[in-house]
Amino acid sequence: MRILLVEDERRLADFLVKGLHELGHVVDVARDGVAGRRLALGGEYDLLILDVMLPGIDGLSILEAVRKAAGDCARTPVLMLTARDEIPDRVRGLEAGADDYLVKPFAVSELFARIGALSRRLVVKGTGSPVSVLRLADLEVDLIARRAVRSGQRLDLTGKEFALLAALLRRRGQILTRTAIAEQVWDMHFDSHTNIVEVAIRRLRSKLDDPFRPKLLHTERGMGYVIEDRSA
Numbered sequence: 001m002r003i004l005l006v007e008d009e010r011r012l013a014d015f016l017v018k019g020l021h022e023l024g025h026v027v028d029v030a031r032d033g034v035a036g037r038r039l040a041l042g043g044e045y046d047l048l049i050l051d052v053m054l055p056g057i058d059g060l061s062i063l064e065a066v067r068k069a070a071g072d073c074a075r076t077p078v079l080m081l082t083a084r085d086e087i088p089d090r091v092r093g094l095e096a097g098a099d100d101y102l103v104k105p106f107a108v109s110e111l112f113a114r115i116g117a118l119s120r121r122l123v124v125k126g127t128g129s130p131v132s133v134l135r136l137a138d139l140e141v142d143l144i145a146r147r148a149v150r151s152g153q154r155l156d157l158t159g160k161e162f163a164l165l166a167a168l169l170r171r172r173g174q175i176l177t178r179t180a181i182a183e184q185v186w187d188m189h190f191d192s193h194t195n196i197v198e199v200a201i202r203r204l205r206s207k208l209d210d211p212f213r214p215k216l217l218h219t220e221r222g223m224g225y226v227i228e229d230r231s232a
């Protein structure tokens with residue numbers, strides 16, 4: 001899934017991002033309410049994770065803005081995180097349109113379980129298929145089970161290779177730059193002197209494309225990489 005995390009506690013946010021990346025999710029992070037609202041309204045996310053207490057504007061205000069927005073944005077699932085454990089606060093969040101509510105401190109395993117539960121209730125726009133299962137040609141990627149299968153054969157991918165494939169597949173048909181890949185998969189700023197992205201692409205391609213037809217992973221010289229079926 002593509003997830004927006006709006007959390008101003010840096011250590012918690014960094015920890016959650018690392019775990020979500022390891023599960024194969026693509027994560028954008030905002031550290032204050034103003035940036036969070038801008039990203040939530042402008043991006044195409046499968047899930048929003050919003051802290052209630054934020055600098056600028058609070059998470060409930062972001063939630064209310066999302067629910068009043070037009071189009072698919074208004075239907076984006078929202079999981080609220082808060083240090084408040086008073087029932088009226090939770091009721092307010094649920095009445096504002098939150099899909100789930102988790103009180104801090106929480107076990108990270110519980111957060112991930114709740115994300116998994118929300119993802120199983122979602123569908124990819126226009127397909128009716130679970131958003132946790134992504135398909136392209138004869139490729140099927142299950143984000144929850146962390147399993148990739150092509151032509152009935154399971155692909156033996158490392159954690160980073162799986163995360164890279166998921167990031168590309170979530171934006172199928174769109175070119176991802178090396179910078180975007182480095183930020184999403186490795187959570188790092190791209191260094192033009194490193195070939196970490198090229199090496200990862202080469203290894204993924206050897207497992208994803210070399211034994212199969214048609215080729216799905218393509219290089220757009222000078223721009224980046226894209227995954228799509230060009231056989232039609």
